[in-house]
Amino acid sequence: MVAKAGVLVRRIPLDYAKEGMLLGRSIIDSEGQVLLRAGVEMEDIYINRLYELGIRYVYIHDDSLGETDEIEDVITEETRIETVKLVKKTFSSLQSNRKINIPALRLVVNRMLDEILDNSNVLLSVSDMTAMDDFIFYHSVSVCTLAIMTGITLGYDDVKLRDLGIGALLHDIGKSRIDPDIIRREGSLNEEESALLSRHPEMGFAIIKGHNDVSLLSAHVSFQHHERWDGKGYPRQLAGAAIHEYARIVSAANIYDELMADRPNRPPYEVSQALNLIRRMSNIYFDPRVVTAMISNIAVYPAGTIIKLNTGDIGIVTHINNTAPHRPVVRIVVDNNMRRVRNPHEVDLSKMTTIIPVRTISERELSKLLPGPKGE
Numbered sequence: 001m002v003a004k005a006g007v008l009v010r011r012i013p014l015d016y017a018k019e020g021m022l023l024g025r026s027i028i029d030s031e032g033q034v035l036l037r038a039g040v041e042m043e044d045i046y047i048n049r050l051y052e053l054g055i056r057y058v059y060i061h062d063d064s065l066g067e068t069d070e071i072e073d074v075i076t077e078e079t080r081i082e083t084v085k086l087v088k089k090t091f092s093s094l095q096s097n098r099k100i101n102i103p104a105l106r107l108v109v110n111r112m113l114d115e116i117l118d119n120s121n122v123l124l125s126v127s128d129m130t131a132m133d134d135f136i137f138y139h140s141v142s143v144c145t146l147a148i149m150t151g152i153t154l155g156y157d158d159v160k161l162r163d164l165g166i167g168a169l170l171h172d173i174g175k176s177r178i179d180p181d182i183i184r185r186e187g188s189l190n191e192e193e194s195a196l197l198s199r200h201p202e203m204g205f206a207i208i209k210g211h212n213d214v215s216l217l218s219a220h221v222s223f224q225h226h227e228r229w230d231g232k233g234y235p236r237q238l239a240g241a242a243i244h245e246y247a248r249i250v251s252a253a254n255i256y257d258e259l260m261a262d263r264p265n266r267p268p269y270e271v272s273q274a275l276n277l278i279r280r281m282s283n284i285y286f287d288p289r290v291v292t293a294m295i296s297n298i299a300v301y302p303a304g305t306i307i308k309l310n311t312g313d314i315g316i317v318t319h320i321n322n323t324a325p326h327r328p329v330v331r332i333v334v335d336n337n338m339r340r341v342r343n344p345h346e347v348d349l350s351k352m353t354t355i356i357p358v359r360t361i362s363e364r365e366l367s368k369l370l371p372g373p374k375g376e
Contacts (some may be wrong), residue, residue: 008062008316009150010304011127013267016045016363017058024059027128029064030088030134032081055130057263062304063272070326071198073126074375075115083108087137087169090225094176094207102213109144109165113158116148120323127268136183144168146294147246148255153293154249166214167221171250174204174222178346188265201226202235217246219301225250228285228376240287248287252278255285272300295342300326307363312336314361314369315347324350326357 009024021042027035035053036046042060050058073080084106090100124146130138131373136339147168151161175183178200182193189197204222208214224238224247231239241252259274269277275295282291301307304315307330327349333341349355361369 008304009059010062010306011057011059012363013049014056016057016367017042017050017060019043019047020059024061026059026077027055027130028077028081029130030084030137031034032085054133054264055266057127063271064277072121072122074119074124075112075145078228079108079111079115082142083112083141083169084134084137087140088134089178090170090173091137091176094173100170100173100207100211102211105166106162109162109169110346111167112145112160113148116145116152120152123299123320123322123325124297125271125320127298133180133184135261136175139261140169140172142257143171143250143253146256146297147249149297150249150253150290150294153296154245154290155323163215163218164221164249165207166252167218167246168209168219168253170204171222171254172204173199173202173207176201176207177203185264198226198234217244221246221250222243223247225254227251229287230284233285243287245287245290248290249294250288252290255281256294256298271298271302272357296325297329298325299358301328301357303328305359306366308359308361310356312360315344318346319348319351321348330357338369340369 015049016237019042023036023038023042024037029035036050039061040046050059066157075104086101086104090105092101117359136278144165148161148165151164175197185193196357201223205219208222209216219246223235227233227236227243227247228251229240229243229248231237256274259269259277262268264349272359275298278286278291278295282288299320301317301320303317303320305328306314307317310313313332313336314334315332317328317330318331321327321329323336329346329348329350331344331346333344335341347355347362349357
């Protein structure tokens with residue numbers, strides 16, 4: 001798939017959204033309803049409503065910095081929406097003591113697998129902007145997507161990828177047995193609530209194991225996704241190869257997606273920050289081989305990311321080098337004297353071995369460096 005040029009789309013805190021900005025990606029709830037459609041002009045009433053829903057980040061169009069690669073996703077928006085809806089329906093079924101619709105889950109996993117294979121040269125670079133109440137459903141789909149991509153890198157065949165995908169999609173299904181308020185308040189629970197929440201792997205295993213048409217290996221993903229490589233996880237303190245590889249994959253994908261999410265007690269990490277943390281947790285929390293495979297599928301600096309280089313220059317990522325995700329093409333917009341560049345130029349970091357990204361630039365810093373035409 002060839003990347004297409006388009007207007008820059010970048011993620012910003014909702015605090016920095018202003019009337020007149022154009023929404024870059026649609027915001028969709030877990031029922032598949034479009035809350036705000038891409039391209040709509042932001043108004044205060046929309047911004048306030050997003051605050052009420054617990055959405056703190058949005059993608060916006062920004063034509064002030066020129067064109068960039070169009071942000072591509074490894075699965076289509078339609079597939080993501082349908083899968084999120086099915087995950088939510090699965091949770092609801094269990095809460096009403098009904099069986100899981102396994103054939104429907106197999107169909108969506110097959111669809112996801114086909115699309116991921118068709119987009120095998122596309123790196124993961126999009127984070128979901130969703131209401132807080134819908135987080136667990138979107139999280140399940142994001143973890144499943146990254147797990148399948150990692151399995152492909154590890155050389156899994158279709159049978160393994162499907163079992164891995166089902167396990168990843170249902171890894172948090174045990175939470176369907178827990179009060180939703182406890183799930184939403186994960187960071188501020190008392191001892192009793194924390195103990196209950198920590199039982200969700202066992203609950204999930206029991207649920208999936210009760211469906212004879214699901215592989216027992218898929219069930220073990222739910223059971224083991226909070227085990228640690230060093231044996232200090234839960235619920236059984238398994239270590240190393242005693243943890244099934246599917247669960248090792250989902251464990252790493254689960255934490256990565258958690259880091260990228262906007263949570264009640266902290267903002268989302270930048271991609272580079274999250275990946276650095278995952279690397280540091282390798283061989284402690286995670287299987288090093290799994291970490292290497294997973295990270296190879298993630299765009300370290302997605303198109304639209306603002307980064308500072310070791311030269312002191314500041315630029316915007318315009319193209320991702322799939323063979324060297326940590327060395328993108330960057331358009332220099334601010335020089336090392338902190339002056340806006342009149343004629344921005346691009347540098348391909350994959351060909352400039354002495355120039356490296358130092359850090360990402362926050363929206364607050366960017367607004368100071370690149371004020372609007374009226375100095376806003």
